[in-house]
Amino acid sequence: MLITSSLGVFTIVTFQVVSAFVPTRISLNHYPIHPIVVEQKLTTTIPLLSSLNDNAGGDNDNSEENIIDCLVVGGGISGSTLAYNLHANHDSSVLLAEARDYIGGNVKSNIKDFSEDEGTETTGRYVWEDGPNSFATQPSIVRIASELNIADELVFADESLPPWVNHNGKLHPLPKGQGGKGPKGQIELVFGPNGVLKFGLVGDLLSWPGKIRAGIGALVGHAPPPDPSSGKEETIREWVTRTLGEEVFLRCIDPFVSGVYAGDPEKLSMKASLSKIARIEQYSYNIDWNKFGAIFYGGLARQVELTKERKANPPNPEWPEFEYGNPGSFKNGLSTLPNAIHAALGDKVKTQWKLVSVDRPLDDGIFLATFDTPTGQQKIRARTVVSTIPAHVLSDGTFDDIIPSLRPLMSRIRSNIDRVGIHHPPVAAVTVSYPKSSFRDIELPNGFGNLQDLPGFGSLNPRSEGVRTLGTLWTSSLFPGRCPPDYNLLLNYIGGSRDPNLVNLSEEEIVNEVDKGCRSVLVKDNAPPPLVLGVKIWPKAIPQYELGHLDVMKELEELERKGVKGSCCEDGDEKGSGIWISGNYRTGVAFPDCVTYGYDHAKVVKDYLDEMKKS
Numbered sequence: 001m002l003i004t005s006s007l008g009v010f011t012i013v014t015f016q017v018v019s020a021f022v023p024t025r026i027s028l029n030h031y032p033i034h035p036i037v038v039e040q041k042l043t044t045t046i047p048l049l050s051s052l053n054d055n056a057g058g059d060n061d062n063s064e065e066n067i068i069d070c071l072v073v074g075g076g077i078s079g080s081t082l083a084y085n086l087h088a089n090h091d092s093s094v095l096l097a098e099a100r101d102y103i104g105g106n107v108k109s110n111i112k113d114f115s116e117d118e119g120t121e122t123t124g125r126y127v128w129e130d131g132p133n134s135f136a137t138q139p140s141i142v143r144i145a146s147e148l149n150i151a152d153e154l155v156f157a158d159e160s161l162p163p164w165v166n167h168n169g170k171l172h173p174l175p176k177g178q179g180g181k182g183p184k185g186q187i188e189l190v191f192g193p194n195g196v197l198k199f200g201l202v203g204d205l206l207s208w209p210g211k212i213r214a215g216i217g218a219l220v221g222h223a224p225p226p227d228p229s230s231g232k233e234e235t236i237r238e239w240v241t242r243t244l245g246e247e248v249f250l251r252c253i254d255p256f257v258s259g260v261y262a263g264d265p266e267k268l269s270m271k272a273s274l275s276k277i278a279r280i281e282q283y284s285y286n287i288d289w290n291k292f293g294a295i296f297y298g299g300l301a302r303q304v305e306l307t308k309e310r311k312a313n314p315p316n317p318e319w320p321e322f323e324y325g326n327p328g329s330f331k332n333g334l335s336t337l338p339n340a341i342h343a344a345l346g347d348k349v350k351t352q353w354k355l356v357s358v359d360r361p362l363d364d365g366i367f368l369a370t371f372d373t374p375t376g377q378q379k380i381r382a383r384t385v386v387s388t389i390p391a392h393v394l395s396d397g398t399f400d401d402i403i404p405s406l407r408p409l410m411s412r413i414r415s416n417i418d419r420v421g422i423h424h425p426p427v428a429a430v431t432v433s434y435p436k437s438s439f440r441d442i443e444l445p446n447g448f449g450n451l452q453d454l455p456g457f458g459s460l461n462p463r464s465e466g467v468r469t470l471g472t473l474w475t476s477s478l479f480p481g482r483c484p485p486d487y488n489l490l491l492n493y494i495g496g497s498r499d500p501n502l503v504n505l506s507e508e509e510i511v512n513e514v515d516k517g518c519r520s521v522l523v524k525d526n527a528p529p530p531l532v533l534g535v536k537i538w539p540k541a542i543p544q545y546e547l548g549h550l551d552v553m554k555e556l557e558e559l560e561r562k563g564v565k566g567s568c569c570e571d572g573d574e575k576g577s578g579i580w581i582s583g584n585y586r587t588g589v590a591f592p593d594c595v596t597y598g599y600d601h602a603k604v605v606k607d608y609l610d611e612m613k614k615s
Helices: 007-015 050-057 077-090 139-147 182-191 196-201 208-220 236-244 246-261 275-285 295-312 336-348 391-396 406-410 500-504 507-521 549-562 591-614
Strands: 067-073 094-098 109-114 124-129 154-156 163-167 170-173 327-330 349-351 354-359 367-373 376-387 427-435 458-460 469-473 487-495 531-538 579-581
Touching (some): 067 077, 067 367, 067 591, 077 094, 077 139, 094 336, 094 376, 109 531, 124 427, 124 487, 139 336, 139 591, 163 246, 182 196, 208 246, 236 246, 246 458, 246 469, 275 295, 354 376, 376 591, 391 406, 427 507, 487 500, 507 531, 549 579, 579 591
Parallel strands (some): 067 094, 067 376, 094 349
Antiparallel strands (some): 109 124, 154 327, 163 170, 354 367, 367 376, 427 531, 458 469, 469 487
16 A cells, blocks of 8 residues: 555645746735835845936937846746846846836735734734745745845745645545655655555545555556647646546545646646656656556656756755755745845836837847836837746737737637636635634644644645635744734635636625635634635736647747847747747746746846857
């Protein structure tokens, strides 16, 4: 049964894909809150670029001092980290333009101190998020935190805290180690009190037929993938059912897909959405004796390879210690990072600047971008342009002058999945708090203690359970100081691709649905109404990597190289055209994906600039 429970490793990897929304900023929160204010440790103010003065010198002023190296459009995590890396690590002149009145995109942290005279039953400090709640720690995040002098603000969750699945009126822990490092951690994951062995022998999330079916797929083998020549692209449901069985999908993977992507697993592409996990199958078939592709061995092979990669490129010893993939945040919330970037870039950040158009009016290779701003229209000249604005905005015609084929691509009718362009379903992030005494007084399995202490990462709800809330993060258990000690803090996500009618609900109705779900899973029926801290509705949330997504991205790459007006590489020259259309619909939806993109793509832009100077 050790091997039959290897699916536990699979589900843990899936759960570590942290959700990141790409919102249209709509605040329906009428509760008294204030945005996070973080004490900045980088106080240098960068002088305003001369290219921004006096409307950049007019349309025909092409003097060198009025041209910046890179214009970054979109101040989410991808765009802000890119602009920072170009400025701090590559000595490039940049401008970061954001349509909203803040940078950080979906990342919005809040702090509220309740006092006795406010009429609430609780007093004390609350910290909560309107978007993603944490990140799966990667070197890119620790690196930029160290560079920005905010590394001492990093906080990490207890590595032994498991995710829980709500099934048949009971919470079931998924396998997790106890925080041990290296071989010790692997032994804990298998043989520990909440290891895969116990999950397989004692756990009752899966039935015995379901465990046997999963074990066969993990240890013996499974049906082969579709022949590449057929053009068949598997959905997440098809892939999981083929490799591990229907029950694993319904009770383990389906709730993860809902909680992580807010998506429909019958439309999401396995290869596009969960590419790292899908590649495990290829690793399996690459093992000569593993003729039927049993994925357990491919997972082991990839783990060995990953360990070697990390040893060959170890973290900087001056960085704080961290564990790969462990949930992390900052003491005052995730907004600490974009706030620090804003402080570092100073006047190089322009908020409430809405891009109107991008063109190359002359044959000198310089881009001209026009913005609507609070002080009137502004024009910026740049050697390169990187757009990280949401995919659904790209169909508005902003780039028609420079990439005429972009709008048709991003608004294409995809009849096989009944979509237009890249789908962004509505999602609401609802933060509520209940007294600890309101939670069910029950002992959880595997020695985790009482539910009132919320010993875990959070809980997910399979669609079969009839709970409308996709998932609930147990925020107060993850990071210290998020709420008063006699209360628990919960961040709930509701909506998604399979619940589009969310947009028809009032704020009160959404809160009622969330409260109903909490009472069904976590709190007592007679619990008092929750303290509602935040209700944030994202009408167009996380981009969906659905069937055909990779084909769209391939066409987008071609457009960047060959479909750009005035490009020196319209013939397909690999060095590029100087404009990149990027974002989390292309390079990954998770918070660390966005930070890593900012670090890696800065090198790409710098290389292009260096080549441009040579020619």
